[in-house]
Amino acid sequence: MLASLLIVFREVLEAGLIVGIVLAATQGVAGRAVWIAGGIAAGVLGATVLAVFAGTLSDAFGGNGQEIFNASILAAAVVMLGWHNIWMASHGREMAQQIKAVGVEVSAGNRPLFAVAFVVTAAVLREGAEIVLFLYGIAASGGGGWPMLLLGGALGIAGGGAVSWLLYRGLLAIPIGRLFQVTSWLIALLAAGMASQSVALLAKADIVPSWGFEIWDTSWLLDESSIVGRAMRALVGYSDRPMGIQLVAYLATLGALVIGARLVNASSARNTPNVSPVAE
Amino acid sequence: MGLATLPALAADPIVLVLKGNRFAPNAVTAPAGTKVRLEVRNEDATPAEFESHDLRVEKIIAPGGRITVLVGPLKPGTYKFFDDYHPDTANGTLTAIPTGQ
Numbered sequence: 001m002l003a004s005l006l007i008v009f010r011e012v013l014e015a016g017l018i019v020g021i022v023l024a025a026t027q028g029v030a031g032r033a034v035w036i037a038g039g040i041a042a043g044v045l046g047a048t049v050l051a052v053f054a055g056t057l058s059d060a061f062g063g064n065g066q067e068i069f070n071a072s073i074l075a076a077a078v079v080m081l082g083w084h085n086i087w088m089a090s091h092g093r094e095m096a097q098q099i100k101a102v103g104v105e106v107s108a109g110n111r112p113l114f115a116v117a118f119v120v121t122a123a124v125l126r127e128g129a130e131i132v133l134f135l136y137g138i139a140a141s142g143g144g145g146w147p148m149l150l151l152g153g154a155l156g157i158a159g160g161g162a163v164s165w166l167l168y169r170g171l172l173a174i175p176i177g178r179l180f181q182v183t184s185w186l187i188a189l190l191a192a193g194m195a196s197q198s199v200a201l202l203a204k205a206d207i208v209p210s211w212g213f214e215i216w217d218t219s220w221l222l223d224e225s226s227i228v229g230r231a232m233r234a235l236v237g238y239s240d241r242p243m244g245i246q247l248v249a250y251l252a253t254l255g256a257l258v259i260g261a262r263l264v265n266a267s268s269a270r271n272t273p274n275v276s277p278v279a280e
Numbered sequence: 281m282g283l284a285t286l287p288a289l290a291a292d293p294i295v296l297v298l299k300g301n302r303f304a305p306n307a308v309t310a311p312a313g314t315k316v317r318l319e320v321r322n323e324d325a326t327p328a329e330f331e332s333h334d335l336r337v338e339k340i341i342a343p344g345g346r347i348t349v350l351v352g353p354l355k356p357g358t359y360k361f362f363d364d365y366h367p368d369t370a371n372g373t374l375t376a377i378p379t380g381q
Binding site: 003007051054055058059063066067129130133134136137140141200204205206213214219223224225241 | 325326327328329333336337339340341342343344345346347348349350351352353354355364365367368
């Protein structure tokens with residue numbers, strides 16, 4: 001039971017941490033609950049479909065179907081996170097002021113809620129397919145003791161959900177004026193980590209070069225396969241033995257998001273002189 | 281980057297068969313310093329996930345399916361792998377051996 005609890009806990013935690021950040025980043029936006037719940041539902045449904053077609057997917061693209069599929073999903077999620085952050089750079093400040101002043105939800109306007117819903121779907125889809133296959137394997141092998149394994153799986157889902165909820169609540173302790181700054185950074189790191197994982201998959205399929213299979217080894221410090229290591233991988237893209245191309249993708253994505261947000265922020269501040277800047 | 285600068289790729293894949301939730305063979309060797317192709321066949325009726333932290337591989341194998349992964353160039357040493365769904369029984373090692381010297 002413990003083994004199945006751990007495997008499910010781990011996967012739920014990885015997806016849940018991403019959902020927690022997205023929830024915090026969309027704090028105070030009307031209609032976000034529907035979009036995010038829809039994203040989770042689409043992810044669960046997609047994971048089930050993906051599990052059913054796991055064999056077909058594996059054989060696609062000359063045996064590289066899994067890598068290409070996962071890498072594409074990650075790359076799309078990176079674009080969506082970038083879109084979200086650029087949008088926040090131009091509207092985050094006035095949104096924070098409105099929420100603080102009025103204390104209620106602000107209208108979403110032309111906010112790209114679709115983008116965050118997609119990120120949630122991608123996170124749940126990726127981790128969920130593994131859980132579905134694992135639980136299917138338990139059920140299919142019949143054998144005594146599988147009710148205990150399924151109980152372990154249920155506890156794993158509850159545990160992973162609980163830790164993700166704590167992260168979300170913890171982020172909410174940040175004052176609203178600062179919250180969007182913090183979540184913008186978290187999302188930039190999340191996107192950089194996803195970009196790095198995406199190119200690692202492509203290198204594994206021999207589609208892009210690795211530029212060095214193991215640039216350094218910090219597994220003695222933080223093992224990527226431990227629970228904390230996995231959480232750090234999901235949150236900030238930690239890798240204990242990164243490939244060269246992962247570093248390039250990570251830094252390029254982080255740089256693009258941070259510089260892009262700065263540029264948009266500067267130009268929107270110029271174009272809306274009637275909005276007084278928040279004292280910082 | 282010219283083709284000549286790429287590390288040589290070992291010609292034949294190393295084949296691992298999963299049956300009864302065990303790997304056969306469960307200990308293989310490969311030349312260090314070259315890219316190595318691993319082929320894993322799942323002859324069980326349940327899905328498996330071929331995983332190795334050391335080789336940074338995590339790939340699902342459908343029942344009756346097969347996958348290939350490319351790893352390396354590897355430093356000499358021993359690399360562990362396992363089926364993430366049955367890690368207690370389905371595990372093994374790949375040892376990279378220095379060549380040429």
